Amino acid sequence: MPATAGARPPDGAVREPTFHLTGTTPAGRLYWDPDVLRTELERFYYRHWLCIGREDRIPAPGDFFTTRVGPESILLVRDGKGRIGAFYNLCRHRGTRVALEEGGRGAHSFVCPYHSWTYSLDGRLTGAPHTKTIEKFDRAEFGLWPVRVETWGGFIWINLEPKGPSLKEELGTFLHRFDATPLDGLKLGGGKIYEVEANWKIIVENFSECYHCAPVHPSLNRLTPYMTGDNDAYFHEPGGRSLYSGGYMEFAKDYTSMTRTGYTKRPVLPGTTPEDSKRVRYYTVFPNMFFSLHPDFLMTHRVWPTSPSHCRIENEFYFSPEAAAAPDFDPSDAIELWDEINLQDWRVCALAQEGVASRAWKGGRYSEQEALTADFDAFVTEELAHKK
Amino acid sequence: MPATAGARPPDGAVREPTFHLTGTTPAGRLYWDPDVLRTELERFYYRHWLCIGREDRIPAPGDFFTTRVGPESILLVRDGKGRIGAFYNLCRHRGTRVALEEGGRGAHSFVCPYHSWTYSLDGRLTGAPHTKTIEKFDRAEFGLWPVRVETWGGFIWINLEPKGPSLKEELGTFLHRFDATPLDGLKLGGGKIYEVEANWKIIVENFSECYHCAPVHPSLNRLTPYMTGDNDAYFHEPGGRSLYSGGYMEFAKDYTSMTRTGYTKRPVLPGTTPEDSKRVRYYTVFPNMFFSLHPDFLMTHRVWPTSPSHCRIENEFYFSPEAAAAPDFDPSDAIELWDEINLQDWRVCALAQEGVASRAWKGGRYSEQEALTADFDAFVTEELAHKK
């Protein structure tokens, strides 16, 4: 949620864009028009890599789960060779959902509940009764519609666009920042799903600045005062466009983590530099992931629009295998603090959502502290203006 | 719900269309677009004969009931001469509903609750206070707006199009199939109203094939195995277009009816041939009625769209007067089995409704068992493509 304070960087560091000094926030229509959301889903959510959870949610062949992307249901399944596949969750015969549960273990195939068309774990159509005399019906062409899938850092990423850059091509410079951190082995320690009455972009704008931290988050501001830290990545990079932005904030005093007390008994994650052990690193990965690396844990948010004025937010916490295996492992010190901070944010985001629907609203002005927010808004506005 | 198995007919029998061997199921838009539903209501529901219940629901003068057709409320009433009339249920003065109850008995007139404009049982405006000096106001022109009404087989049928073919002109070939069956005297033995999360056409498609019967309906499939029977009527007839389709299925072993046990103590309906005493005859009457004649009872379904993704289904069971008058008459053996089968169908129909809304859905392929379903889909698609 907070990103960074935005103190001007010293010479030689990343130079921030200056949209926020001159620009106006987007028109209200971008926050309530169903046509805009339809376009955003097609342009952003269906064409970019989306993180949708951990690989270890489906450890063995036949393990599967389903997830929502806008109105779409996507099926993730590990096949007999241990590979993860992703498919639109609908039968090629009459469109029926083939996986009905949120998830399951050890399936051998997916049998459509309507007419028993059967698909293998890698999506091939292996059974379709009474179709022998149907013309031009090659079963090889009637597998479940595939969705591109890759993994990185223990996370599963999907892309609904059949062709295009790989995950590494699209997000390589982001991924490289965490080369030293053994993310693959992290263990899910808890999380929560929120239903929020705000446009998905208002959530991203909120995460992209800590200008609101003093008024809204006294607990957070005590541990990491909003004027500490710096931005170190923008969508508008000097050399071109990027698909992530963010920076870091610094702990006050001798605080060591984002917990109620500011302290933790958990060790820092392996590979953490002394510098980073005093920081929280906050990044937005376009369009909808917040990646917040704390000294002793990783927190993610994934933001899923369900209507122009509503989104579902998945918030999860990951810990090192050593910490998670400790007999007295208790992640609630971090999770509870962040639940408090989350709820503070969703409240003000909902109040902003109400106001931008006003006929009086013509857009506002950014403060000096909102370089990342303005950068995101400019990026979205430019992308929407593009010819398809 | 099941129609027939679709084994190829022997020479000389009805020849089935071949859409199902080559065609693709309709585009997803037909199942979720509100504009499509509006067009379907105007073209199908407001221009064709609709069965809306039994004559004996309103046996005496002044008896009435109201029924919904899309957003419309229609008033059915028996007048002083014993004739049944049908009217839009709204006052000609300010549009107010004139009949507020679902039904009633022995009314002498309909008095609008707002300003007391009064209508006779045959729809004439008989009272309109303070209108003497209003210009060009001839009461004879201000009766309730009439809806065409006819009866057949003990059923009331209405048609919202003021002019056009009579019921017999439109559905004569269907009606003649039951000339030997004394349908007029049948007694309502029970029924149920279902709210279903599927487009109305998905319900018709479901009723038009038994390809799903083995996976979805083990009880039904045990009594009437899905490969028995045959189709004997199509929307696309060799000589032109028809407004119904269907066929029959045959009982396995010595089963005699669709009940939990497969047996019944009820005698066959009068006029039933020995051949038909071993069959269930299933027909779809366009747009929204399923007519299922069992050896010992008649079952009907009427499907009413309430939104693109939702419909209300009225399911009723009619028995011979002799059976209904028996001291130990108990129709639950049939009604409970069909309730189980209905609920199995509504579940898979709702799962298909979800999938056809996907951006990935481009239509599917029919199996060899879905000649009637493809025939219906082709008929609807052609009708929608017609110039208005």
Place this chain on the structure above:
Amino acid sequence: MPATAGARPPDGAVREPTFHLTGTTPAGRLYWDPDVLRTELERFYYRHWLCIGREDRIPAPGDFFTTRVGPESILLVRDGKGRIGAFYNLCRHRGTRVALEEGGRGAHSFVCPYHSWTYSLDGRLTGAPHTKTIEKFDRAEFGLWPVRVETWGGFIWINLEPKGPSLKEELGTFLHRFDATPLDGLKLGGGKIYEVEANWKIIVENFSECYHCAPVHPSLNRLTPYMTGDNDAYFHEPGGRSLYSGGYMEFAKDYTSMTRTGYTKRPVLPGTTPEDSKRVRYYTVFPNMFFSLHPDFLMTHRVWPTSPSHCRIENEFYFSPEAAAAPDFDPSDAIELWDEINLQDWRVCALAQEGVASRAWKGGRYSEQEALTADFDAFVTEELAHKK
């Protein structure tokens, strides 16, 4: 709710328009089309003077309340100099609501809950942290967006159109009718908010005639029979257009007020003529206020559309300070009678709302008793037909 009987005026009195003798009620679309409501909000609710409550609701500096006009939230606040100001309730920074409660007392400023931008009681931006280096950012231009506000008769009136006629220019002829009545000092004695399933215009049409009073309101009709009284103001005045309409009804027998018994111990309001002490005077102020002056109290209704088929109605009762200060002051005799009458009206209005959505509805005819209703309908229809 009732207006007047509409007996033809004697020579020399106001001449009523004759729309009702020849015209047809508006097309059904005006009552259910969201586009029509959007236009009506822009043309009627956002361009005319709207009464939104009493001055004495915010008696002291820093007292405030918020009110809804369509989807807009408007903030009313008394400033340090005792003046009432009206503002769109949204921060100029990110659009966030600045006043969250329905009302409050003694505020010193409005601090946006999101980033603490701060506004004075007269709407000026007095605090905006971290904006010193923002370009072309003059705080004087970033106050809360103002809404025009005036007062009359102890009521607060707002107008969302920044320029245009003053309250007195727009409604002067209406206001002058009550010059003799000391409205300013009246005290709120009670009221109720209703949610009604009808288009706002159906509510106005209902208030504009007493043709429905005999069938719908036996209690009212006993006290003020519907054929008494007369209309004395129309939207279509001989000399041009007006923004109000109405008339009066007369008490039967020796009744003295609209209470359960027809009698009251409360004295007539100061300034009431002997003639008016035997009357209830009912007026519609365009677009959404009903102003009903009884001998001993004033009643108002304010009608707020929330969708094409729904509105919220605020109904309030005001009494003389002397009556309100009496130890045995009990306004329930009037309020309970009017609650009964209101609910009778909302019921028939909802039944009319249902019917005008029918495809059969082509508009109805007015009776001789509906001159004011036809006048209002014609006025609205003409306004909507205007070029913007």
